[in-house]
Amino acid sequence: MTSYYNIYPKFLVSVDCIIFGFSEGTLKLLIQKRPYNPGLGMWSLIGGFVEQDESIDSSAQHVLTKFTGLHNIYMRQLEAFGEVERDPGQRVISIVYYALINMNNCINNMPKEYDAKWVDIDKVPHLCFDHNKMVDKARKKISEGLLDEPICSNLLPRFFTLSQLQSLHESIMGVSIDKRNFRRSIAEKKYVVKTEMIDKGNSRRGASLYEFCSE
Amino acid sequence: MTSYYNIYPKFLVSVDCIIFGFSEGTLKLLIQKRPYNPGLGMWSLIGGFVEQDESIDSSAQHVLTKFTGLHNIYMRQLEAFGEVERDPGQRVISIVYYALINMNNCINNMPKEYDAKWVDIDKVPHLCFDHNKMVDKARKKISEGLLDEPICSNLLPRFFTLSQLQSLHESIMGVSIDKRNFRRSIAEKKYVVKTEMIDKGNSRRGASLYEFCSE
DNA sequence: TCAAAAGTGTTAATAGTACACCCATGA
């Protein structure tokens, strides 16, 4: 009874993943040298093709795991890109996901193995096809929900200072934020809680460490 | 050089379209009796399969045109749905679009030809597969941007009263709105402008007609 | 004259923005 469907064409479906990380005060993006033609050797998002036995969501997870060693990271779908000529080699419909991860938890031989690297978000090189457009849309999207949800909980170490959190917000949004206003707005969020610990690594005086509360 | 891709599987890709309309003070959804197995005869969103020579966006346009006769309607992508078993017949990846249209401009023999009909948004029957979930997500999405953009310009006739516009907003958001606050917020929007015309159809006193300004 | 929808302002609460100084400490 499924024969009715069979008059329709089938397509390659890829997932492209926009992986954000954070270190040294700036937002980073994980990119790779493209291993296929067309565009062999160009910079691109990390990605892969969807397989028969995996959902598109889990396909995105597999891509992330392959490149970073991380499992069970919360990924969100950005959008499907389906222009006929978007991939000059062959028709490929791409479903784009994004995630924000803690770079320090990644396996560290990753970059060599897959020719991948982290780049500053404001220094992303020209990427193949429509990948730069994807990155722009994803960055815009994460800025929008930044204060409503604990989006950036994965970008920071388990315990972090408010200064770290602020520079992360600034980096994602691309603007600078008043310290007092920022701290007040964070104080209202239930998902960020102060711990008893003090971090002395970054200042003589020491800064209180916070964590994202789990719920 | 495209041979590398060919080790990967290909998929049927459908577009499902969530078409909102508005009449008699309530938001409506266009649904059809499913013409295929599995699920033959069940209610479903209007949809179709993507063809080789069309982008996913234009595929959605074609679906809309087929069912309504309308051309060049602004459609937005909601999300791609790609669970392995979402269609029990065969693996189909569905890309979901939504649009808001003026029901009165539709060709009116449409319902018979394709077994389609309009239903009140609060009385949507059980739809096949994951289609109800799609509708819920779309309704949530349109409520969010309602005051920022002239989203509902297509749902109303060219000239409309503020009462009509208000009940449309109420119907989309599923809440009731204070008349004075609503009218003030609309007065601030540049994209809604008052005309000299008065509509005497709905009240003895008559109500000013407004229109969406084009820009 | 009355029923029915159109139209109209004010006040209170809340959220957001701008802005500058003292604190604690180790070197």
Place this chain on the structure above:
DNA sequence: TCATGGGTGTACTATTAACACTTTTGA
């Protein structure tokens, strides 16, 4: 003792929310 990053409060502005009566007119 001083350089460095950590930490704090207040006044102003803009936005949102709550709330009830008068107007017009055809039947």
